[in-house]
Amino acid sequence: MRWTQAFIPTLKEDPADAEISSHKLMVRAGLVRKLTSGVYTHLPLGLRAIQKVERIVREEMDRTGALETLLPILHPCELWKESGRWDVYGKELMRPVDRHGRECALGPTHEEVITDLVRREVRSYRELPVTFYQIQTKFRDEVRPRFGVVRSREFIMKDAYSFHEDEKSLRETYKVMHGAYTRIFERCGLKFAPVHADSGAIGGDVTHEFMVLAGAGESEVVSCGCGYSATLERGETAPEKPSGKGVELKPLEKVHTPGLKTVEEVAKFLKTEPSSLIKTLLYEAEGETVAALIPGDRELNEAKLRRVLKVDLMTMCEAEAIEKATGGPLGFSGPVGLEKMRLVADPRIKNVKNFVVGANEADYHHVNANLERDFKVNQFADLVVAEERDPCVKCGKPVSISRGIEVGQIFELGSKYSEKMGAMFLGQDGKERPFVMGCYGIGITRTVAAVIEQNHDSNGIIWPLSVAPYQMEVLPVNVNDETIRTTAERLYEELTGMGFEVLLDDRDQRPGFKFKDADLVGLPLRVVVGEKAMAEGKVEIHVRRTGETMRASTDEAPGRIKTLIEEGKVS
């Protein structure tokens, strides 16, 4: 491709609305342009990178035996009502209404559609297991689109769905997919980690997210040197060893705490630490009101509570509901006298004696409350958001918390969808049973962003060979110099003829200008044809990632390049 015939609108300045490097560079290097909030146009160069990722994904998916399909973007609301997600998915699900007034959904994911297909077409265990996948545009009306293509409302995703006769078969495919994902992200040149995750609205229990380690990432990961790693939503840590041993239990007392609602206010007023308080958080979980008890200095992890309660829908109680359930106003709830309600507590509260809790009465707290003596809880479970230096659940050493971009997630769904949607097959025993399912997604567009986030310097992108829009650029320093121009043209033809994807910067621009653009666009190899080396009948071969430059005669250059690539000297 000749630059003069390509459309590569590079920018010297950073766009005003970009925050992270990948976003700035994708705009500056002419990969994308924003249409409206969270919606991007992919320009030719950006599309080529996307297609490179897609190709890797297709190769690896095909290798697992998965079958490519293309499912509709527009779904009838009935399918979503069948699965129950019409009500659960919330505002992220875009719901256009057609001319007949029928409610529809723009697919944010395709469990419903694929389950519908399979329940119609697959009858027997003999046809199982089977996995379908597609690469397609998805819509999620994000509350706050951010970071360019990393969190957009419209994006390209690869999603796959597997159908099995039993859990055992599911687990096998899950493992195969785990392996395929690992190869895919390795081939994309990414440093990443599969981490235990929460399944959110999709459902299921066993699930991993593939996280690309990046400071600009929006997801947080809890990890430990021993190998344990999980998303913040999922990440467990062990309670500290009890320290209140031998502390004398003082008598329960009610104290006046006028207008003091927050942990900080109460702790300050009673001249104690937030950690000596216990927060009593009330939740409405599918019809039941539940109280969660956690230490005053910690935060509740709602995803964990949701898992403990085994519910999909759970919301924090409003002031009114709290009064109704506890008799006291918001800010003064406590476990003492709440026995009629289900109490779930974080084990960390066992470490504290004589703690402060709300008295379920306006302007009063209890002090010196103690577990067992003053109240009992129904269940203990890890409920708090993990914090840096908490002991690892596996080995007890302090964990660390880092950031990442989630590029893929795989789920063992089980029969959640097939049961709700009546997707059944006949087993070997002649009995009808629901399909056991798995689903597996990869954010294609954000993978490209993640690649850039992890592979750039102050001058621009540093494409890994595998996803670079072109593998190399031939850069004639001065196209008005006949010798330089014809040499560059010849190299371009020869390299292209060898099967390489080559960009020829044939623009009549000054050298500095072209060098800057070359660094910005970041193709792995650059062949500079200029006076300096030409004097010796040579051209320069420059490796973008390492900055290494070598000279080769015009005749030898293509061979040298081929060798460099084949020997893995260019990554």
Next chain:
RNA sequence: CGGGGCGUAGCGCAGCCCGGUUAGCGCACCUGCCUUGGGAGCAGGGGGUCGGAGGUUCAAAUCCUCUCGCCCCGACCA
């Protein structure tokens, strides 16, 4: 949804507080000259309903009201 910020040429911005010639700067773009190893120089030029609507005023990019869009932060932590 709450709070904050910003909409002026393709991009990045100044001007607005304190209303008053022809709305400005850098980059980009067009023409010519010159130049050619890290975003050159000179000369000339094109491009704006100042996000939109309404209002105040002799006069509005500037003041007021409404509205749309974009960005950032927060979103029940008892």
